[in-house]
């Protein structure tokens with residue numbers, strides 16, 4: 001079974017505090033991918049949802065605070081009833097969350113990762129998947145990085161170091 005992991009497509013990372021043109025451009029693309037995975041597998045949304053003591057806030061300042069609009073998934077990608085939403089407090093969607101349990105309960109052995117940012121939460125979530133033995137695919141054109149250079153570097157890192165397969169949305 002396959003799962004699409006949609007990383008941090010929330011207001012603060014798409015059109016809010018740390019939003020970018022690149023992230024906004026991916027909304028339609030990820031929407032199409034999600035429709036496909038609902039038929040052939042499952043869709044999991046990961047979203048930053050911070051409490052005031054989270055260590056990450058020391059680096060970035062307040063963002064994606066739990067219960068605020070900034071931590072909500074953008075309207076264009078609103079989850080459907082059958083989708084799963086997992087709140088995370090670190091860069092890695094597996095760390096301190098129930099993601100591994102959810103995937104294993106549904107016999108997921110292969111993940112397709114997309115979203116933002118390629119070089120931060122996508123990268124760390126790919127490591128979480130790698131450490132737990134999932135087969136990893138990164139949907140290159142459905143990820144956006146903090147810069148084009150950082151995006152490319154992270155893609156190459158995941159390919160080389162985690163053995164991730166780098167795919168494009170039109171191949172899926």
Ligand SMILES: [Zn+2]
Nearest residue numbers: 048056063064
């Ligand atoms: Zn965060």
